[in-house]
Amino acid sequence: MTLVKYIFGLLIFVMMLVGMYFLAMHQLATGYVDKYYPKFTQEAGSLIIGLSRAQYGLVPVVFENTFPEKAQPVVNFAFELYQSPYGEILFEDLKHKIKAKTNNGIFILEVSPASFLKPLKVSENMIYDLDSESILGKMEDVTSHPNYEYLRKCYGSALYKGVFRMKPFGNITVHDDGWVAFADHYDFYKVTDKMTQEWKMQTLDTYRKVVALQKKSTSRIQSFIKTIQFLKDHGTVYVVRMPVAKEILDFEKASWNDFSSEMDAIARKCQVPFFDYSKSHTDYKFYDGSHLFDTSAEIFTEQLCSDILKLN
Amino acid sequence: MLFNSFDFLWFFPLVVIVYYILRHQYRWMWLLLASYYFYFVWEPSLVLLLFVSTCIDYFCSIYIHRARSQLQKKILLYLSVCINLGLLGFFKYLGFLTETTQAILQFFGVAKEVSMQTYDFDTILLPIGISFYTFQTISYTIDVYRKRIVPVTHFGKYALYVSFFPQLVAGPIERAERLLPQFDRENKINIPNIRKGLIMMGWGFFLKLVVADRLGIFVDYVFAYPEGHKGIPLILGSYFFTLQIYYDFSAYSTIALGIAQVMGFTLMQNFDRPMFFKNMSDFWRRWHISLMDFLGNYIYRPLARKRKIPKGIIVLFVFLINGLWHGANWTFVIWGLLCGGYLLFETWARANLYRFTISKGWGRISKLATYFWWFVSINFVAFTLIFFRSPTVEAALGYLESMMVYHGTAITDVLKDDKELLLTFVLVIVVQIIHYYKGNDRVYELVTGRSVRMRWVGYILFIIALVFLSINRQHNFIYFQF
Numbered sequence: 001m002t003l004v005k006y007i008f009g010l011l012i013f014v015m016m017l018v019g020m021y022f023l024a025m026h027q028l029a030t031g032y033v034d035k036y037y038p039k040f041t042q043e044a045g046s047l048i049i050g051l052s053r054a055q056y057g058l059v060p061v062v063f064e065n066t067f068p069e070k071a072q073p074v075v076n077f078a079f080e081l082y083q084s085p086y087g088e089i090l091f092e093d094l095k096h097k098i099k100a101k102t103n104n105g106i107f108i109l110e111v112s113p114a115s116f117l118k119p120l121k122v123s124e125n126m127i128y129d130l131d132s133e134s135i136l137g138k139m140e141d142v143t144s145h146p147n148y149e150y151l152r153k154c155y156g157s158a159l160y161k162g163v164f165r166m167k168p169f170g171n172i173t174v175h176d177d178g179w180v181a182f183a184d185h186y187d188f189y190k191v192t193d194k195m196t197q198e199w200k201m202q203t204l205d206t207y208r209k210v211v212a213l214q215k216k217s218t219s220r221i222q223s224f225i226k227t228i229q230f231l232k233d234h235g236t237v238y239v240v241r242m243p244v245a246k247e248i249l250d251f252e253k254a255s256w257n258d259f260s261s262e263m264d265a266i267a268r269k270c271q272v273p274f275f276d277y278s279k280s281h282t283d284y285k286f287y288d289g290s291h292l293f294d295t296s297a298e299i300f301t302e303q304l305c306s307d308i309l310k311l312n
Numbered sequence: 313m314l315f316n317s318f319d320f321l322w323f324f325p326l327v328v329i330v331y332y333i334l335r336h337q338y339r340w341m342w343l344l345l346a347s348y349y350f351y352f353v354w355e356p357s358l359v360l361l362l363f364v365s366t367c368i369d370y371f372c373s374i375y376i377h378r379a380r381s382q383l384q385k386k387i388l389l390y391l392s393v394c395i396n397l398g399l400l401g402f403f404k405y406l407g408f409l410t411e412t413t414q415a416i417l418q419f420f421g422v423a424k425e426v427s428m429q430t431y432d433f434d435t436i437l438l439p440i441g442i443s444f445y446t447f448q449t450i451s452y453t454i455d456v457y458r459k460r461i462v463p464v465t466h467f468g469k470y471a472l473y474v475s476f477f478p479q480l481v482a483g484p485i486e487r488a489e490r491l492l493p494q495f496d497r498e499n500k501i502n503i504p505n506i507r508k509g510l511i512m513m514g515w516g517f518f519l520k521l522v523v524a525d526r527l528g529i530f531v532d533y534v535f536a537y538p539e540g541h542k543g544i545p546l547i548l549g550s551y552f553f554t555l556q557i558y559y560d561f562s563a564y565s566t567i568a569l570g571i572a573q574v575m576g577f578t579l580m581q582n583f584d585r586p587m588f589f590k591n592m593s594d595f596w597r598r599w600h601i602s603l604m605d606f607l608g609n610y611i612y613r614p615l616a617r618k619r620k621i622p623k624g625i626i627v628l629f630v631f632l633i634n635g636l637w638h639g640a641n642w643t644f645v646i647w648g649l650l651c652g653g654y655l656l657f658e659t660w661a662r663a664n665l666y667r668f669t670i671s672k673g674w675g676r677i678s679k680l681a682t683y684f685w686w687f688v689s690i691n692f693v694a695f696t697l698i699f700f701r702s703p704t705v706e707a708a709l710g711y712l713e714s715m716m717v718y719h720g721t722a723i724t725d726v727l728k729d730d731k732e733l734l735l736t737f738v739l740v741i742v743v744q745i746i747h748y749y750k751g752n753d754r755v756y757e758l759v760t761g762r763s764v765r766m767r768w769v770g771y772i773l774f775i776i777a778l779v780f781l782s783i784n785r786q787h788n789f790i791y792f793q794f
Contacts, residue, residue: 006503010510013771020779151784152318156529157732160780170728202540 028162029146041145045071050110054078076178105235181294200289245289408640441481484602499576509573516567
């Protein structure tokens with residue numbers, strides 16, 4: 001076999017490989033990818049920021065309907081533990097996420113102790129490097145659809161799922177506006193009280209482990225203040241502490257007793273309202289003591305909107 | 313630079329094309345430049361350490377060769393080994409040693425508390441591959457001291473031997489007598505060899521991206537939160553990790569061998585179908601061969617020959633080194649000692665069982681015993697790897713405790729994706745069948761020798777499998793951390 005013929009064969013092989021790869025990527029990018037993907041596929045007029053409590057518990061469409069005069073769309077840009085704590089990485093991404101020249105947005109900043117923690121073994125000046133490993137840290141393009149950068153850097157599964165247009169597991173629904181809804185049933189599967197109790201214990205157990213290895217970060221607090229100031233230039237900012245089950249709140253109090261008063265002080269200093277719903281244990285249903293079911297999320301978001309309206 | 317990164321997609325063809333375009337006398341320069349760039353991409357400052365390590369052994373070995381007295385030779389050898397181990401110790405073990413020393417002092421009442429933890433030293437960046445290239449340079453100097461080889465005077469080629477990019481960061485740990493002469497040999501373009509190399513690379517990528525990383529998802533879940541996946545899922549998790557680490561590491565070695573083969577070099581096999589071992593000694597002859605070769609040649613045999621130390625103690629010591637080589641953590645110490653202890657036990661028990669069965673005239677049972685020992689040993693390997701995988705001894709014990717629960721969670725509850733789990737099992741079976749017949753080193757035989765049409769059918773199936781089944785995690789190879 002001549003060298004030219006062999007190289008020609010190799011080129012065909014490489015072209016087929018690359019071509020099929022891009023086709024598979026495109027097929028996936030235009031369907032369901034994962035629960036975070038929709039958060040990166042659009043610019044936002046208004047934003048919901050925070051951790052998983054906000055991701056599951058704050059419904060963008062309720063804000064859009066209640067505040068039609070505010071900049072739209074409202075996007076739920078909250079992720080989970082370690083993925084979107086307050087910090088410089090989140091701050092940088094927000095700059096790219098908000099539509100240019102937005103000045104009448106509504107920005108909900110969900111706060112919980114986990115948003116301000118850092119590992120014991122990480123110094124304050126290493127937080128940026130730590131956060132760079134998160135999804136937000138990896139992403140530069142946070143507004144494109146389809147977002148191939150997300151698939152390349154953050155998608156953690158196989159591309160065949162794009163061909164079969166796989167849906168998220170069972171009772172989770174991922175909305176285009178970034179909200180992740182957790183239903184209490186799916187087909188014949190139903191979340192029972194026993195399951196929620198068990199999950200609550202697991203959540204507590206996880207929190208205990210997290211707290212044992214983490215402590216409060218002053219630089220995250222500073223970044224949080226900086227984020228509020230930045231967002232105030234683009235609209236109105238509300239700091240919200242979400243409701244949780246009593247056991248979870250007790251645990252949070254034990255590990256960071258004056259969290260709410262600290263948040264209140266920051267909000268006052270920044271001249272933005274602070275809503276503390278942490279004691280509303282009985283008004284809503286949680287699937288694991290910390291996160292709201294979809295129906296409760298809608299009710300809670302309506303309550304929050306109503307409280308914001310009252311404030312105005 | 314990772315083999316499984318997008319950067320490598322342009323780096324590798326460029327290196328190969330320029331390599332073959334250049335005249336033979338300039339190729340070493342190109343490969344050296346490429347190797348240093350390959351390392352530079354990770355952390356520029358670490359290139360300096362690689363260079364320093366290279367210089368030390370280059371000059372020490374030359375002076376050892378020239379030294380007239382045995383004492384001088386010995387001093388130079390100790391100097392080289394101490395500097396190398398000193399660098400390794402500083403970058404890899406300083407935190408662990410400090411914490412351990414403080415804990416011992418605290419135990420004896422000398423110190424009040426352990427003020428420095430291992431993680432306080434995390435600002436000291438661990439140079440990728442330092443354990444591999446340090447052992448490689450030590451083996452070179454010792455070989456010169458033992459007069460097995462004559463030191464190379466060409467600094468560039470020696471530097472290339474230390475930094476040769478296919479095996480720089482995760483081995484195989486090459487002996488100088490095998491690799492160095494290959495840099496003097498002129499490699500002409502050889503299409504069958506290039507094809508073999510590319511097929512080996514492809515197979516390595518398949519093992520890593522499709523199989524090892526897929527197993528890794530399940531493993532990551534159960535090891536991150538063992539209390540949430542009690543019972544059977546944790547047992548499966550330990551088996552999956554055994555397979556994951558094997559596929560992951562052997563994938564790296566296979567890709568390294570393939571890359572070298574494309575350029576006409578032959579690296580040593582690092583794995584010889586270790587899952588098909590007959591007994592534990594056999595397992596260690598098939599698993600991470602280049603490291604075991606190093607430990608055997610430079611630690612075990614010298615100690616066994618010259619010192620009057622019981623063989624069992626030497627075996628335990630070698631496996632302790634084996635464990636510590638993998639990382640500065642008590643988990644690796646325990647893993648190493650468990651492996652060494654089991655090897656001694658199995659060797660003793662097998663010999664006694666064999667004698668017993670033969671004396672009773674139960675020859676057939678002794679054949680069955682081979683399967684029995686395989687079963688016991690593979691389970692023991694999976695058990696010990698729980699310590700290897702866990703971040704702390706407490707975490708490993710917690711994992712074991714949760715694993716012993718009778719009424720645990722269902723396997724399908726871990727990923728909540730039955731199809732993925734089924735696919736994982738199917739892929740493991742397919743890979744094991746291929747390993748049984750071909751191993752990683754002869755996998756190209758599945759393709760070569762067939763008609764062009766059949767070859768292209770194979771290539772297209774490979775493309776489909778790689779594109780659609782790869783797990784898109786861009787995860788480091790597990791052995792990079794060592």
